[in-house]
Amino acid sequence: MTKEQTIRNAGDSRYRIAVDTGGTFTDVVVGSSDGAIAVGKALTTYDRVFTGFEASVRRAAESVGWDGDDVLRNADVIVYGTTHATNAVLTGRVARTALLTTQGFADTLLLREGGRRDAFDSKAAYPGPYIPRELTYEIPERINAEGEVLVPLNESYVRSVLRTLAAEGVEAVAVSFLWSIINASHENRLAELLQEVLPGVPYTLSHAANPTIREYRRSSAASIDASLKPLMADHLGNLRADLEQFGFGGDLLVVTSEGAVLDVVDVLDRPVLLLNSGPSMAPLVGAAAAPDHDTVVVCDMGGTTFDVSLVEKGIVRHTREAWLGEPFVGHLTGLSSVAVSSIGAGGGSIAWIDGGGLLRVGPQSARSMPGPAAYARGGEEPTVTDACVALGYLDASGFEGGFILDREAAVKAIDSRISGSLSMSTERAAQAILDVSANHMATAIRQASLEQGVDPRGALIVAGGGAGAMVAAAIGLLLEADTVLIPATAGVLAAYGAHRAPIATEFLSPLANDTRSFDIASASRAVGELEAKAAAFAARFDGVGSRPVFTYFVDARYPGQAWDLRVHLGDVPNTSEGGAEAIEHAFHVEHDHRNGTHDPNSRVEVITWGVRVEISRPDHAKDAIRAGGAPESHRSDPVIFSGETHSTPRYRGVTLGPGDVLPGPAVIDQPTTTIVVPPEWDATLDDRSNIYLTRKEA
Template sequence: MKTIGVDVGGTFTDLVYCDLATGVLDIHKVSTTPDDPSRGVLQGVLELCRASGVSPSEIDHVFHGTTTATNAVLEHRGVTTGMITNDGFRDVLHIGRHQRVQHYSIRQELPWQDRPLVRRRHRKTVAGRLAPPSGEEIVPLDEDAVRAAALELKAEGVSSVAICFLFSYLNTAHEDRARAIVAEVMPDAFVTTSSFVAPQFREFERFTTAALAAFIGPKVREYIARLETALRDAGITGELRIMASNGGVATAGMVAEKPTLTLLSGLAAGVLGGAWIGDLIGRDRLITFDIGGTSADIGIIVDGTFAETDARSSSIAGFPLLSPMIDIHTIGAGGGSIAHLDRGGAFRVGPRSAGAVPGPAAYGRGGTEPTVTDANLVLGRLDADDFLGGGMKLDPEAARTAVAGIAADLGLSLEEAAEGILTVINANMANAIRSRTIQKGIDPRGFALVAFGGAGPLHGAEVAAMLGIAEVIVPPYPGITSAMGLLTTDVKYDATRTQFQISTAVDLDRLNADLDTMQADLATRFAADHIDAAATRFERGGDLRYVGQGYELRVPFPQGPLDAASLAGVWEAFHARHATEYGHAFRDSPIELVNVKVTGIGQIDKLTSLRPVTGGTLSGAVVRRAPCAFRADGSLGTFDTTFYDRRRLPAGERFSGPAIVLQSDSTTVIPPGASAIVEATGSILITLGGAE
């Protein structure tokens, strides 16, 4: 089977071709085309096919991590969206909850109020009411009012509609009927319902998730359709599958129905790729550290398993999101991050980025502001003639001119300013990792840092040193690790139902019936995707809390029908999870089961191994020796540094820093006092402090 993985980043689009039968693997990078990312994707796919000697018609699958949905939310560039809800609940999206991000600030930004997904004039109300606990109808849906609301929205130029009624997670009838009416009145509009997108309780979060789906839905649907058409016109008839935020891939049809599945799509692929690389060399406690041109993305792998976000922390651009997502923390720190003085005169780096256009000054595309990439070039850590394997020339003079400007503002030398840019950005990234580890009771010193992305290997060792981490793993193809992660996963779908039950009085028949129904629904979906039943498996679980608590913790359920004995194990697992998360448990308190969940996994052919390294000798891998600036023992100095060609590095032979390893998709820095060795799988294992 021949597959291609494509990950669209802020600066570059990364691609990997793999023949799963022979293990042949080729990589490629092209500049991202922000105006229409599908152009860059198609260009990269066709160039990669030519370079690999493969006809486009031979490609069986294209796996794609897309930023379309994420960027639409982050940049607040969705479509004009409307909403139809119950009488009296027009302002749920505006009011939110009593919690505030900053409890005592009266000037804080509240995204749902400052940049609403649905303007108030486009929020319409109709009569109709369902009631808990069974979703019984107490006020019939006013279908004429729904039709009138749809006509108003159509006249107002709305192109997407979210239908959000109270208690629709208990009974979808009103939302389903309203959706049918709106689709009849507005046949060209994107129409979705809160019960379809997020069938869970908490109306603010459910309504917001539906509004997000409607806000980005047309853009995602149009992008996927445009890409499918372009691939097909180019002769690629293999199926397009899209990376979802839950760590699996989904079909284009599923993504068109549920566009929120693709929020943080590419970031999830990075965590998968980092976890897979760590597994190849026997490491299962990992911090994935993905630095691109615009952002740094951090994931935590414990015992080979990545964490998922919960209802308290699932969000995008400040908007709550009820959708299964890998727990990823992102900050504005990348190769394109711009160094500047803020209004108070403080030295900052990021979050503003030069992006793909114009890019860092060193790219020679018109950029003039100093960036992290420019600082690395000034310090000698990038090879101006061998950037991207020689595919792109850097302009050292432009980089020096850009950094010289802020050096003058700070009263520093050129090298001191450049090193200061790296120190600040590295400290920002180290602090971000601390927030996901130390502040959650996790000691990062027991982990290995997997550094990837175009800039991850440039900064990984110095960031690890700030955290006391002893090992840094640099994947064989760090710049396209996210694209490789796309080839290591399966098709994955989730189903959720809210079901309030107390541990002291559980209705087992209802509980098992709901789990069986959800599993059957997922099995039907897999069958529609032409995935054989024998290749599917299902995992069950639930969201639990102590009675009286406001938020839940996820706990896995055993396979098969639940009974009193297996439920006792579930309650015990919750106590243990609570103690791990918060440091204590209330074993005498009743437990409330809030949501039941089923995850379906459809196994597909995927990348499972890499060809062993066949490099030459260490001396034969030397490209040149040149001076590079590093801070060591508290002072900035110039060190004679060896530059290596990664393709010629042998496995099993240790070499010491300072050293720079060059390859087509990234550059790896081994600072003074550190050493490195190439593992048999091709990853570079950097050991800090000279320890072996």
Template sequence: MRFRVCSDVGGTFSDLFVFDENNGEWNIFKAFTVPRRPSDGIMAGLRQAADHYKLTLDGFLRDCVSLVHGSTVALNALIEGKVAKVGLICTRGFRDILTTREQGRSEPFLWKTDYPDPFVPRYLTLPVTERVNSEGGVEIPLNEDEVRAAVRQLKGHGVQAIAVALLWSITNGDHERRIEAIIREEWPEVPVVLSSQLNPILREYRRTSSTVVNASLLDVIRTYVSDLQAQLSDNGYACPLSLVTSAGGIASVQDMMERPIYSINSGPSMAPIAGQTTVAMEQGIDNVLVVDMGGTSFDVSVVQDGKINLSREIVMGGCFLGVDLVDSRSVGSGGGSIARVDAGGLVHVGPESAGANPGPAFYGRGGTRPTVSDADLVLGYLNTEAFARGGTPLDPALSSAAIEEHVAKPLGIDVAQAAFTIWSTVNNDMQAAMQDLAISRGIDLRDFVVVSGGGAAGMHIQAMAMELGIRELIIPKAAGVLSAYGGAFADLVKEYSAIAFVESNRFDFAGVNALLESLERSAVAFLDGHGIDPADRRLEYYAEARYPEQIWELPVPLRTGRIADQAQLDALVADFHDIHERMYAVKDPSQPIECLHWKVRAIGATPKPAIRKLPFGGEGADHALKGTRKAFFKDLGGFVDAAVYDGTRLTCGNRIEGPAVIEEPTTTVVVMPGTAMTVSEYGSYVSRFA
């Protein structure tokens, strides 16, 4: 077997990265996403790959040693409300937790604003009598008759899954487990999700929210993954399918089917892995800002001190997910984002997207409203002959007509100026997303290398980087399929966590170490179960801590797997103070800290593609020059002749000075006037700014 494949289903394109272990070469492929059956887009990309390697689809898939897959299928289902009907069993007195949430209204001082609709309607949220206290003691025994009545009532309402989230079940899950047993007796076939097993965290709203969301996605992901597996198997693929998690690792199909909440936005979560891998190969730098501009959205994430930032503060589809996911900012600014002019004469771009069907106007597939990609074509950045590997021809007349009708006429300007207005507007929106993430993480963008990917990003990112004061920009050779590229380097990851409140000035060494040992056993058993060699595994340990009376915690990596003595506790406290200062620009070393949440992350290394270096070819790039075409640059007064280069012919050391355009099979890079791009030894395009 010779091929390692990673696929990513986006809103517009389905991307594939294929690595050939026989010769160390790799290729990338794009196919239009099929929203009604996303697996069809992946199969179309696999057929492109098979054709490229002069194999039948069956022959290609039989020669695949691994296939890693990520998608936005779960996210789309959540946003569109196309999820299973869920019933919730909760502690009596807490029936309205999904309505009141943590503060109720999004604007608490606007009294006319109603509470948001709960994810599970009140008539499907059924309380039962029971009570466990914060230390795990049973205050009120579980009323099993009420549980049986609730299950029968939910069955009568035709729910498709049942979520169970009881107060303080994180300290004692016996009542939740007994409820599950009763459900099995009353209704054996219905799926059940327990909050104490799925997400044992403090703050009952977030725990409850994650539980009902997970339950709602069980059938969505099982149906989707089963369909994909069937198509792959029917066409010759015989190895296990691996699925990317939203926390930046990979999981088995079985793990993901049990915890589909971790598949939400799993495709974009591969982008920071790609950024981390790219910079590690190129320079060995640990601080990276990763941006990915696809057809539908623009995603920003951070790798800090060599670690991908995770967060439990993620809200999607109006719900707090409450689980550790890649901390990213997304805005509706992609190549397919639609531009419009409001009644006040202001231009807006996105979040509405033309998607894969009809797509931008230039495809001639029925799209009549202008998109960012239409503007890029009119400005001369895109090649009119073909786009992506599919060879779809582009019609600039259709783009011009759409921009003229919907932007130029309302603003009273010509088409070129209108296209530039769309281009600069979407740039501003994306810059704001980058700044928002930087502010929330307490980082200075000038200290970070930016890795840019996505089919559309190369035509925008250099101008944005200069505006933000970025010092270094890297556009990987595989930028057009950045997330799929990242998935090829993802490791097997699963996290185990538990609650234990301790204070640093009254630290329970024995209790904390016993808890860490228990979590460690679970992590080791997970790695053993997947056959990970001891040399290919590692465990990471974390505490989530805060100052007394603070509301939120910060994750603090533990230097060792145990806190055995005062010196190791002092190190944990000192690390917390430093992290707090980095995040909030303040610390108080005189204060003790409170630790609430303990985690062990199991990581199993997977085989990685060995990317070959390019031969050094010197600065000259005339051998790759295709010619010139008119491209719009405001600083030069409008349209000028820009050199156009064939990116597939460039090699290490080649230097491209702007104004210029570099054309790759799945992306285009615009080199702004007064700047330059240099090709690295791995084929990346690197810009450094003074």
């Protein structure tokens, strides 16, 4: 078929576009209705996100002979992932937000949870609350744990406070009253007063943001959610307007922290779900690439960050302890999200010399503007990418970011900032930058896995992201791993995860119970409420995907424990006779799995009932498989490994097929990433074009 025929036929196709907007690059995966897949990458544009998104789509379309305009106009679904919300919270660039709370509880955000990462660091400053004390207002009202009104809501006082907020220029309001999860009447009435006195000002009620018994998490979730509403309404509104202006008339779905997608309307109503959403997609690809491995450690190295997550027996691990920023010092919502640990170690991480003369890499990043020095966009600081250019890893003339790399600029940056200070040659300094960066990433993997009871030496390492495949072997060596897997879609790992992600959400019912004095009526009420909410949510997406799957769970604990465990029960839990025993048994099993011990004679306290609704979307993608043979390189380049220059063959990834074996040293140039195979390693393609790096026997 000629290119002209391909373009003409593409105009009749329908498309699904998944986009991951990172700190440096915007990655896209485009799937057509006939099963074909195309990928693209372009620099992220901060002033108008659609600009970088459109450039990525066009690059993906052009790579397979499609017309970019047709792809955008004929897309049925666009799935959008972004770090915009997370970055806004971490940098404090959110709306000016006030917190209204029960009288006597103004310090909930100040007292917070947790402690210190380093218990012996007496000089660590006490972190401030998410919403400053001067914007926290105590409201006379009180409801007890049984839902009884002890102190009625003082509406005249509320009106005076709201008028004060207007004078203070408040842009959003969070409301968190005591025991609103049992009786939300006061929070609901305050919402009515807000609409009356401050019409148009967005607000969040804590019982809707996170219906949990834990007061800090509920208040924190409400505060963060409210502060994000103006920002994300503007961000997503601009994107939607740009898409509509271009002619897009399909569905806009947004990636959430739960490792799923939701309609943009749902996300605008609850933007707290966007926190940590970008990294939540990569584990889906890791799970699919290695379905037969008990434990998989997924590493996603982009231009700004390095993310680590765990997959156990095909199940992506979730957590409700996802801190925004440093643990115990940052902020916590208590909402379920994919368990991801992130550090500032990406391709754009800046190398620098500290006051003691030691080489450091990150956490500062050159991002997309000005970018690494090799991008020739004004960057002068040496980065990991510049080190890879100097060592010959990256093909300066064939870089797929939409521009040609400037090797001389990369060398100049390394020499001016690193080589001279360390009295090293350019090559040794570049290798040192990579070594320091790889050690940071290996340490992050050890910490993330060991904290979850997983030894990384016995796990399969899956490496992806635009920069991950360049250092995958180095990380494997540091972790004593003999094999590292690089998925076929490694360069756009998160975007491909978004392409496959289901529509899903969770509903919670905070009705406490006890397995030894089981309240059947309360349990039945909780499960009934969940069934109704789950059915209503599924009905909205009837016909969009496969049949919805409902997975019920409880958050429970032993008496006296400070923290609870999430225990999955599967089908609708039995709330009649025998239901308590089933919950007890499931909790004992989960507690033993997570902590290595359990108490079979103890009763169990159920803190929260919950259900996850998941609707898998149809996947029409087909694997573009060609028979393997005798792979031929298109040229050889001098590439430096551990201080020695090797004449290294370069292969175009699109010419390789299943069964091909490439002995190291070798470099594989993919459309969205570069795979580096050091001399001590070999590369083998499996039947799905995933690449396994294996260490040669000594």
